Amino acid sequence: MSSARVEVFYQAHRGAVDEAPENTLPAFRHAWRYPGAIPETDVRVTADGALVCVHDATLARTTDAPAAVATRPVAEMALAEVKAVDAGVRFGAAFRGQRVPTLDELLAEMVQQPGRRLFVEPKAVDLRVLRAKLDEYAVTEQVIFVSGYPAILAEIQRVFPGAPAMTWVGGTPEAIRAGVARWLEAGAPHLSHLQLHLPVVQARAEPESGPAYALEDEYLAETQRRLNALGVEMQLRPFAVTEGALRRFVQMGVRWFVTDGPAAFWRTLAAALLPQDAAQGEPEPIYHIAPLRTWYAALAAGEYRAASLAAEGFIHCSTRGQVLRVANRFFMADDELVVLCIDPRAVQAALRFEAPAHADDSPVQEVFPHVYGALPLGAVVAIADLRRGAHGDFVWPEALP
Incomplete structure (x- = not known):
């Protein structure tokens, strides 16, 4: 299985519940950095008519609001x-x-980069007002709507004819099966996606296969077949995610998921999409320092190309021990940098360890990894901001392996 041939999308629940404060700009920015991630937000309206991104009816759970305000x-x-x-x-x-x-x-934020998409769950919001706001920013066609209520899904189609919309089915295994059956019998009206929750039953005897979920693979495959026949995608929300599980689901044909942690999900997915023969063993990752704008351009283009690829024929990379020395020597004048963590197994171009062009006359030359071609997005398994420490030098991003 090759990540270059498989396109997978995943809803980043409330932006990034596990990795950033939910429904905040840092959460949404974080999610949009990962290939295939589509952040989700909840929209409410204030007393003076402002549309705000809040899940709960009150601010008690997610903010430091004092008691008099929180309720x-x-x-x-x-x-x-x-x-x-x-x-x-x-x-x-x-x-x-x-x-x-x-x-x-x-x-x-959304319109700063072309092609960004967003899941939107309207909560007690006039959909005509929401339509006007989305049209104002010219992003209406990039939104997938979410609701747990059939009446609201129907109203979404009235205000946004033909718009993609998702609902979910959760609870006990029996409740999930019953809910799916109702949607199938009704022809899944007003839906483009049906999300199924997948609680874990137990670990499998073969850990590489992933855990056993409350819904068997055979049931999921048949449900996907029936939904696809209705023009609806099945979206899975596994409550535990492993390489083995994602590999099984992708081989089954599932292309839509939901996660609370887009960075962790992407890293697991990238490993799951490796060809099986390449997945054996875990070589040390290599790293590349990139301007954030260049990474965003790669997300839009579907592959990463550094300026050096055209100028010198390869992309400069580093080992873990080389990153900070390279950053502090060559990037001190730059801002908004990220470090890409690259799995060498997923690099499709030639990867060579070579001495730099500015090498000195030492008898033992230090060598650096060079990638002689574009990087597939699936080779980048983690991304982190490169920031300066208290003394002005760059420090290692804790989020990277």
Whole structure:
């Protein structure tokens, strides 16, 4: 199986529940960095008519709102009151000062890069107002709508004719099967995607196959066949994700998933998409320092090409021990850099360890990895910001292996 031939999409639930404070701009930015990730947000309206990205009816769970504010419905608060609370500090000190974003702020981020998509779950929102806002930013065609209510799904189709829309089926295995049966019998009206929750029953005797889920593979394959016949995609939400499980699902033909952690999911998926003969063993990763804008361009293009590929014929890479020396020597004047962690097994072009052109006269030359061709996105298994420490030098990104 090759990642170059398989396109997989996954909803990043509320942006990145496990990796950033949910429904905040850092969460959405984080999700959009990963190939195939489509962040999801919930939209509510404030008392003064502002559309804001909040899941719960109140701010109690996700912000530092004081007791007198925390229990008040967002619908009864002015935007200024919603903006006064901290939506990041409960997740971690690094996110202190993040605010509940307006939909305007989220859409302004969305349009910065072409092709970005977004799942939107409207919660007690006038869909005509939502339509006007999405049209204002010219992103209506890039939105997949979400609702757990058939009546709202029908209303979405009235206001957004032909728009893709998703609902989900969860609960006990019996409840999931019954819910799926109802949607199938009804012809899955108003849906483009049906999400199935997959609780874990037990670990398998063969760990490489992934865990056993509450719904058997045979049932999932048949459900996908029936949904596809109706023009509907099956989206899976496995409550535990392993390479073996994702490999099974992708081989089954599943192309849509949902996750609370887009970075972790992408890394697992990239490994699952490796050809089986290449998946044996785990070589040390190599790394590449890139301007963030170049990585975004790669997401749009479907492959990564550094400027050096055209100028010198290869992409400069480093081992783990070389990254910071390279960064502090050649990138001190640059901002908005990321480090790409690359799995050598997924590199399709020639990969050679060679001395740099500026090598000195030492009898033992240090060699660096050079990639003689474009990088498939599936070879990049992790991405992290390259930041400076207290003394101005770059420091190792803790998120990278």
